[in-house]
Amino acid sequence: MKALRDKPLHVRVVRGFLLAIFLALAAFLTPTPYHVQAPGHPSDVEKMIKIESATYPSQGKFLLPTVVSEPATILYCIYSFFDPEAVLTRESDDRPKAQTPDSSDQQMALSQYLSSVVALEALGYDIRGRLRGIRVLDLTQDSPNREILQRGDLILALKGQRLEDFKQFSDIVGKSKPGQTLSGEILRNEKTQEVQLEVYQPQDRPLIGVVMRAEYIPDFPFRINFQSGSTLGASGGLVFALQIYDLLTPEDLTKGRIIAATGTLDGNGGVGPIDGINFKLKGAQRAGAEVILIPQDNLKDVDWSPQGVKVIPVSSFNDALHALQK
DSSP states (O other), X not given: OHHHHTSOHHHHHHHHXXXXXXXXXXXXXXXXXXXXXXXXXXEEXXXXXXXXXXXXXXXXXXXXXXXXXXXXXXXXXXXXXHOTTOEEEETTSSOOOOOOHHHHHHHHXXXXXXXXXXXXXXXXXXXXXXXXXXXXXXXXXXXXXXTTOOTTOEEEEETTEEOOSHHHHHHHHHTSOTTOEEEEEEEETTEEEEEEEEXXXXXXXOBOOEEEEEEEEOOOSSOEEEOOTTOOSSTTHHHHHHHHHHHTSSSOSSTTOEEEEOOEEOTTSBEEOOSOHHHHHHHHHHTTOSEEEEEGGGGGGOOOOOTTOEEEEESBHHHHHHHHHO
16 A cells, blocks of 8 residues: 555556446446346337327327336446335346346237227227237147147148138137147248147047137228337237327327326237336336326235325226226
């Protein structure tokens, strides 16, 4: 230390500066076994949706709440002590689940599609369209086709027949005998391939052992484009549908209010739970939301109530519409 004090002032300043840079980089890059979570900045949904049709701009705003959940370096750990709304959690703790970019992108794309379908059907459009295929959501534990099919596969044809509707698929499988093999065509990673699917009968009817849904190519009356940027995941389904509905009707759902909404959306308009509900409530309040719509199934998870904000739990898109139209 004496040798350092004996150095000229400019040498000590330079060395101190270099040491500060080194420590800052170490704090920024050194990983820890923690994640940091904090309320994210809600997105203005109207800026994310472009509709190629006559629209009626909202007088207020719809907001999509978000959660920041990042692997915590030493710097993030230090930051969390100064931000009362940031929380450090270990990997095993109950926190918003990490997702790969690919899975998050797929969930976002699905939520955008379903929100368009639900909003347009609520407006009276018939957009069922033609069958694209049967989407494999999962395989049962006893399925004889676990090594043949994968989650995400799209079954296009069965027994030499191009699938036109779900009834056709059910009839082909239902009229087959246990142990019979059905030739099929699937779409996987944008490539078609031939498969041989085995029929079995675990209970009262023949099955191929998949959890599935019919997927249609919708006949939208006009194009709806989404520009979601870095926003990922499925929790925007409800608010996307509300914004689309609002843009296509002269009645202003917002009534000049700032409304935040979060929740997954299924093809029937059902609203499902999301992760990080308390962080999203805090972020929405901080952004000035006057009303926040949350999934009914998340009500039990709420441990913080924003002052001066009306929080409304909903189970369906219709519930949300009725709540905002009152």
